[in-house]
Amino acid sequence: MTTHQITLGAINLEAQDPSMLAGFWADITGAMPSPGGNSVYLPPVGPGGFAMFFHPVTAPRPEHQASHLDLTVPWGSRQVEVERLIGLGAVYRWDVLDEYPHVQWTTLADPEGNLFCIAEHPPVDQQGA
Template identity: 80%
Template sequence: MTTPPITLGAINLEARNPAALAEFWASVTGAVPSPGGDSVYLPPAGPGGFAMFFQPVTGPRPEHQAFHLDLTVPWGSRQAEVERLLSLRATYQWDVLDEFPHVQWTTLADREGNLFCVAEHPPTDQQGV
């Protein structure tokens, strides 16, 4: 028996204000939000994109965030993308620029404090592999 391929259907987030958080992520990804009651669905912006679903908070937020999004941009465009996201009111957290030869990234937080990273990978001939 072979296992069918698994793909990511959507990233689900609880939010104090689902509509506002969906608008932020719509600006990040270029997708168009689709509200539905108290929740908002954000479809993939195109092939290779990802969907997100925002729903009202149902309980207290954990003290430690167990996972986060890693967004990848073309080599050499990370800083410009970070500046664009900061203009959308993301907040800067930290950079990791020379810890690993195969990636450098900036960690940001969205309007509700959810961490996410913007990463770039150098071309293979610059990775020293």
């Protein structure tokens, strides 16, 4: 039997200003931006990290964002992290706190309007309590 091991190489985002947007995400992740031409690469930070690649917009942005990042933080730290990210330039969009017993999240937008969520999962013994 063949085993497949697929890992995330990088998240690619088009940006009006790749350097600015990479700087915003570098502040969030702690990565050191690596510019090349008119694009910027952010390497993963640590073994559980993820890479990001920012390049110039090549077409108009669609009306509906079909995908977004879900970033997870330890239980009890979501609100502090959301406040930190808003301080870095993220824009608050909405909270989902009571709909699901296994997760709470806040949806934010980066400086160019790309949505992303900060989620926290309660310990199993607190789910549904």
